[in-house]
Amino acid sequence: MDFSQIVPALPALWQGMLLTLKLLVLAVLGGVALGTLLALARLSHNRTLSFLAGFYVNYFRSIPLLLVITWFYFVVPFIIGWLTGTNQPIGAFTSCLIAFMMFEAAYYCEIVRAGIQSISRGQVNAAYALGMNYRQTMQLVILPQAFRKMTPLLLQQSIILFQDTSLVYAVGLMDFLNTARSQGDITGYLHEFLLFAGFVYFIVSFGASRLVKRLQKRLTV
Amino acid sequence: MNYNWDWQVFFKSTGIGDEIYLDWFVTGLGWTVALALGAWLIALLLGTVLGVMRTLPGRTARRIAGAYVELFRNVPLLVQLFIWYFIVPDWLPGPLELWFKQTLHPATSAFISVTLCLGLFTAARVCEQVRTGIEALPRGQAMAAFALGLRLSQVYRQVLLPQAFRIIIPPLTSEFLNVFKNSSVASLIGLMELLAQTKQTAEFTANLFEAFTLATLIYFTLNMGLMLLMRWVERKVRVPGLIALGGK
Numbered sequence: 001m002d003f004s005q006i007v008p009a010l011p012a013l014w015q016g017m018l019l020t021l022k023l024l025v026l027a028v029l030g031g032v033a034l035g036t037l038l039a040l041a042r043l044s045h046n047r048t049l050s051f052l053a054g055f056y057v058n059y060f061r062s063i064p065l066l067l068v069i070t071w072f073y074f075v076v077p078f079i080i081g082w083l084t085g086t087n088q089p090i091g092a093f094t095s096c097l098i099a100f101m102m103f104e105a106a107y108y109c110e111i112v113r114a115g116i117q118s119i120s121r122g123q124v125n126a127a128y129a130l131g132m133n134y135r136q137t138m139q140l141v142i143l144p145q146a147f148r149k150m151t152p153l154l155l156q157q158s159i160i161l162f163q164d165t166s167l168v169y170a171v172g173l174m175d176f177l178n179t180a181r182s183q184g185d186i187t188g189y190l191h192e193f194l195l196f197a198g199f200v201y202f203i204v205s206f207g208a209s210r211l212v213k214r215l216q217k218r219l220t221v
Numbered sequence: 222m223n224y225n226w227d228w229q230v231f232f233k234s235t236g237i238g239d240e241i242y243l244d245w246f247v248t249g250l251g252w253t254v255a256l257a258l259g260a261w262l263i264a265l266l267l268g269t270v271l272g273v274m275r276t277l278p279g280r281t282a283r284r285i286a287g288a289y290v291e292l293f294r295n296v297p298l299l300v301q302l303f304i305w306y307f308i309v310p311d312w313l314p315g316p317l318e319l320w321f322k323q324t325l326h327p328a329t330s331a332f333i334s335v336t337l338c339l340g341l342f343t344a345a346r347v348c349e350q351v352r353t354g355i356e357a358l359p360r361g362q363a364m365a366a367f368a369l370g371l372r373l374s375q376v377y378r379q380v381l382l383p384q385a386f387r388i389i390i391p392p393l394t395s396e397f398l399n400v401f402k403n404s405s406v407a408s409l410i411g412l413m414e415l416l417a418q419t420k421q422t423a424e425f426t427a428n429l430f431e432a433f434t435l436a437t438l439i440y441f442t443l444n445m446g447l448m449l450l451m452r453w454v455e456r457k458v459r460v461p462g463l464i465a466l467g468g469k
Contacts (some may be wrong), residue, residue: 062444063437064402066409067416071433074423078224078430163297170409191308198300205295217344 009183016179017200022177023097027165028158030101035108040138042113053109065099067144072099073171082132092173100161107157115150116142127145142191154218159208163201175201230428241434242422249418250439256335256404256414263340263396264347271344272351273377286348293345297340299406305338306331306410308442328412335407343400350392354385387458394451398444415439 006013041053076095081087106166119142127137147154166177174182177197184193230441274286293301308319310330321330358381366380386393408417419436423429 004341016341059441062398062402063440064416065435066405066406067419067436067440070420071437074232074429075433163295166299167406177297181303192309193312194300194303198296198304201297201300202292202295206291209295 001192002189005187005189005192006097006196009187012183013176016174016176019093019174020162020176022160023093023100023165023168023173024158025099026097027100027104029163030097031104031108031161032112032154034101034105036112036143038105038109039112042109043116057106057109062105064108065103065164066170067155068103069096069099069167070155070171072096072102088101092168092171096168096171096173100165104157104161108154111150111153111157112146115146115153118149121143148219152212155215156209159205159212160210163205166201224430225428227428228431230422230426230431233426235425242426245413245418245422246415246435246439249413249415252332252407252412252414253401253404255331256339256407256412257397257401259336260343260404261400263337264343264396264400267341267344268347269351269382272355273382275348275352276355277373287426290345290348293342298342298403299409300412301342302335302338302406306334309334319464320392331407331410331412334410335404335412337343339400339403339406342403343396346396346399347393350389350396351382353392354389355381357388358384384460387455387460390451390455391456394448394455397451398447401443401447402440 007031012067038053038056042051042057072095073092075090076098080090103196122140123145124137127141132140161188165175168175169178169181172178180197181190187193231246232241234240235242235245240328271286271289275290277283302343310318321333325333326421362380362384363376371379404414405416407414409418411417413421415436419432423432426432
């Protein structure tokens with residue numbers, strides 16, 4: 001074991017980590033936004049809408065993320081080509097980002113739905129009594145409270161997503177893990193680089209989940 | 222964009238032996254199921270032991286199991302797989318290393334790595350479910366068992382675990398389904414399970430949409446089928462009176 005080889009590779013590894021984090025942040029933002037819309041659709045009185053949202057969630061929850069990533073990598077360029085009539089390649093990053101957003105939205109949807117349902121019915125009634133319409137009730141009364149309650153769960157799910165971003169290895173995107181692996185192959189110190197990658201993932205996830213736990217305690221007071 | 226749809230593609234010859242593409246999917250599904258069942262067996266056994274350890278009165282056992290859970294939950298599955306596949310075999314003692322790397326068929330050694338990796342990964346999750354199940358039982362259960370003169374091992378075996386397991390069937394079901402889905406990482410170290418066969422079919426035939434649609438349908442059906450099966454099991458083994466605890 002010779003971990004000194006990692007030092008010269010640190011700038012490259014940092015670039016990989018930046019890509020991982022960029023993918024993570026964009027996927028979380030997109031996923032939560034889409035997930036919230038799905039949750040509202042699922043809870044809506046419109047039968048068709050709630051059925052479609054339910055189907056979406058069940059669909060993405062029953063197939064592996066890796067399948068979604070591979071699927072989108074091959075198929076998204078096709079579809080965009082179809083829609084725009086051009087043959088422009090969109091690249092692995094965009095297709096992965098779309099895959100993560102759509103996949104995670106199914107998981108975020110369930111968290112948001114549970115959050116909305118945990119707000120007492122009286123809040124809705126009170127908002128309506130004040131003359132608010134559905135949109136105002138959701139926007140001003142229900143969602144702000146629900147998000148406060150859900151924050152720990154949303155963050156926990158995002159930590160899982162942070163680990164899952166390593167699956168972009170399948171389409172050759174140079175994220176943190178893939179950079180570590182290729183640096184390991186180049187230098188001939190694959191063992192050290194892989195263990196180092198595992199260590200970094202561990203420290204980040206472990207630290208983040210500790211912070212989330214502390215936050216959870218503060219929010220539930 | 223012109224794309225030639227061809228749903229007959231699965232019945233065409235692959236050009237290798239007298240196989241048709243559908244055979245590839247069947248072989249792939251076979252690997253996927255074997256992986257998932259093997260890993261689930263490891264996860265269930267080890268996860269139960271760890272889950273019990275987390276509820277024992279002794280501090281050491283609780284700490285060891287706690288550390289296990291943190292370690293295996295905070296490292297991505299793919300990193301763990303690389304470690305089991307690329308690193309651990311090099312650490313084996315001489316003759317064993319030679320046997321693993323040279324005597325075994327590459328598919329077999331990959332299969333062993335993935336099964337072990339997935340089993341140990343899932344054990345951390347099963348452990349937490351088992352612990353939750355045990356902690357959800359009324360304290361009186363353990364006290365009553367001790368009062369009857371049962372030993373610690375008997376308390377767990379005959380009183381706590383049989384009840385805890387029935388409570389946690391729903392979360393265990395989703396872990397079981399996760400094992401099936403997670404087994405697709407095996408495609409990244411070259412084991413020809415369902416996803417790898419799908420990719421290969423897509424590359425050979427250029428009928429991407431058909432290949433990926435079939436794979437999606439297989440995973441979807443598998444999930445739905447297993448979910449229904451587990452729901453039936455849950456109804457069968459439900460303890461009247463405990464539903465309020467376990468029902469969600």
